[in-house]
Amino acid sequence: MKLTALTFMLAVTVMVCNAQETRPGPQPAPETGEQFKVGIAGFTFVKFDLDKTLETMKALDVHYLCIKDFHLPMASTDAEITAFHEKLKAHEVKGYAVGPIYMKTEAEVDRAFEYAKRVGVKLIVGVPNVELLPYVDKKVKEYDFKFAIHLHGPDIKLFPDAEDVWNHTKDLDPRIGMCLDIGHDTRNGKDPVADLEKYHTRVFDMHIKDVTAPTKLGYSLEVGRGIIDFPAMVRMIRKVGYTGVCSLEHERNQNNPFMGIAESIGYFRGVIETTKE
Template identity: 25%
Template sequence: MRSDISRDLTRRELLAAGLAAAGAFALHSRVNAAPSAAEGPYGPFKMGLQSYSLRGYMANGKPDVKKALAITKDLGLHHWEAYPAHIPMTASSDEIARYKKLTEAEGVAVIGYGVIPFTKDHEANRKFFEFAKAMDFGYLSADPSLDSFDSLDKLVEEYGVGVGIHNHGPGHHYALIDTIAKVIKDHHPKIGCCIDTGHFLRSNEDPVRAAEVFGKRIYGVHLKDVKEHKDAKDVTERMKFTVLGHGDLRTADLLKVLAGLDYQYCLALEYEENVLNPVEDLRACLETVREAVGTLKKS
């Protein structure tokens, strides 16, 4: 998943945006409330989508946020980690209020956002946190440069917004569990990992171990599956994204670890295949999640 964010923000504008949207906060808080194991088919989790899964639905040459929200509602989901092309970062109080109204009308709480390319530019980084605070995001999934962490230490402390390093897969500098763990070890506890299960599998890493290693420093989970085809002649064909439950992810084991951690951020299904019409595949993925949650209730 990629991010394309270019608009500027100021503290004054974002404070104005927060005031303009204040009337919508009560509904947002109710939607955002953490469910208990008895409340529904997804047990203790804030089950939702990384809205990148619905990037193929377009309107006027851009990803259609209204269509994506309507599909999310139809799937019975109430949480998003938003893809920036669906909710572009903006300083406009009117735009922020409009996006809040759109999401809340469909009963969807946007509780995460990304993936954000942080750098050493502290004031540029601050703008993302100002936006996150105005929109009431709990965390930002991120691809931070190695020289950005001094800035991020200050910003997560100031704003109370978590940062989860997103592992992008083979060859990326954050491909491996131990690499991320080493990078964050001496930094603020609000800096951790956004676990992308599919990309960890593609990197021959175990997502269940990732959950055990990062523990309370998990800020976001991108739930997707990969199947290894050992007989593939082309290395690019060896590890393929697939419907959840059809690949190598130990979904029930992962959810057991997350439940034990009382994980409270978005459990975001992210499906990268069948871009133009992913809905039936998403339904199949969600059935796998419900089955896995069912095993938690029995244990």
């Protein structure tokens, strides 16, 4: 059951009032104490540099970033990677993964794994061609990394939903799984809450967004305004014991996304708080 706007606002008002009465000083983020974390996918800031990205994340009290190569190019030197991490640390942000990275050749798979190693993360969000999966399996064993295939809904034929990724990876190394993009999964006519329950052993990352319809015509919009049942999603995240990051991937108004990012993070955190038992 979706939260109505009135119910949500009343719940958040009570939460804030109680916090003011009982908690002096800064208010902890609602996900504090949860097994999962709230983060942001780097693609959210595709039109903005790293400084603006980190400034926004600091204002939102979000501390986990999936690194895109427009912020840290794959050809970066070791010195540039060190400077990148120092800048993140100054803003209390951790780069927890790299990607999505598209891979059409074995050489591109090699490059992605070496990039992740140099960056110092052990999770790659990737989109390899299907015929490369046996080679990805080999590289996962070699590097001991997790590899999360990003699904894309009905827009492209490659990995449209969670079921498709599961069918392609279930017989591979258990470190190969998916980045469950709940918006794209929904747009391909699937139920992302049910899919998280079915496939949670292979869900290594999550992209959080809302959409208008369970079809290709459905488009992304601020979390809470669309058709995805976020209270049910958060409860399922807890039920399956997901310990990864729920990263907002905001794709609307990319030239000026900041109000939408804040609204989406705020709504998602409100759901986290109001669904606690």
